[in-house]
Amino acid sequence: QVQLVQSGGEVKKPGASVKVSCKASGYPFTNYGITWVRQAPGQGLEWMGWISVYNGNTDYAQKFQGRITMTTDTSTTTAYMELRSLRSDDTAVYYCARHIYGGISDWFDPWGQGTLVAVSS
Amino acid sequence: QSVLTQPPSASGTPGQRVTISCSGSSSNIGINTVNWYQQLPGTAPRLLIYSDNQRPSGVPDRFSGSKSGTSASLTISGLQSEDEADYYCAAWDDSLNGYVFGTGTKVTAL
Numbered sequence: 427q428v429q430l431v432q433s434g435g436e437v438k439k440p441g442a443s444v445k446v447s448c449k450a451s452g453y454p455f456t457n458y459g460i461t462w463v464r465q466a467p468g469q470g471l472e473w474m475g476w477i478s479v480y481n482g483n484t485d486y487a488q489k490f491q492g493r494i495t496m497t498t499d500t501s502t503t504t505a506y507m508e509l510r511s512l513r514s515d516d517t518a519v520y521y522c523a524r525h526i527y528g529g530i531s532d533w534f535d536p537w538g539q540g541t542l543v544a545v546s547s
Numbered sequence: 548q549s550v551l552t553q554p555p556s557a558s559g560t561p562g563q564r565v566t567i568s569c570s571g572s573s574s575n576i577g578i579n580t581v582n583w584y585q586q587l588p589g590t591a592p593r594l595l596i597y598s599d600n601q602r603p604s605g606v607p608d609r610f611s612g613s614k615s616g617t618s619a620s621l622t623i624s625g626l627q628s629e630d631e632a633d634y635y636c637a638a639w640d641d642s643l644n645g646y647v648f649g650t651g652t653k654v655t656a657l
Contacts, residue, residue: 461646463592463648470549470635470648470649470650471584471586471592471635471637471648471651472648473637473645473646473647473648475645476646485644485645487643487645487646488643488644488645521591521592523592526597530578530580530639531597531598532579532580532582532639532646533582533594533597533598534582534584534592534594535593535594535597535603536593536594537591537592537593537594538591539591540591
């Protein structure tokens with residue numbers, strides 16, 4: 427079955443970086459993209475950006491440009507999201523999801539289980 | 548500060564029909580399709596409706612989506628206790644050149 431399995435939770439200090447992984451299985455990895463979404467405690471969903479696995483093109487939300495990098499490794503069907511210069515308000519659960527796209531339609535299915543990143547001094 | 552506005556809560560008794568609205572603009576819902584996601588307590592979001600009104604396999608047919616102009620709606624026909632969750636609308640926004648989620652609606656079965 428189509429599945430995305432994320433790496434475990436992390437605790438980081440302000441100013442540090444975090445790299446979350448997302449292992450995909452059950453589908454042709456290069457035929458879809460990977461999107462990243464985060465959710466702060468008790469808050470809603472926030473889209474961070476996505477990467478086309480096929481050609482490596484990325485699209486980042488303006489809010490994160492300059493301190494986020496998304497990559498993929500097709501040999502291991504794994505996607506990565508690195509966020510730098512962490513602040514306390516980056517504390518959130520980070521989700522990856524398969525990004526399905528076509529024309530005016532984009533949607534995310536399925537989602538990974540989430541990775542809690544806590545930023546605290 | 549989401550660009551898609553939803554009511555913070557909605558409720559109904561089991562079996563009742565519940566509708567959630569999602570208000571956007573000409574740069575998102577007005578020109579792109581809408582998706583809906585369900586997030587059960589303590590779990591990852593799950594795709595519920597895509598391309599305005601399409602249900603993925605495995606989603607019960609009591610869930611339906613519609614769109615008119617710059618607004619969209621999710622309807623649960625026959626609310627069940629297991630439908631208690633947070634629901635988010637979402638769409639691509641051409642002005643922001645990014646994907647935007649709604650503010651979220653918490654559905655409660657009374």
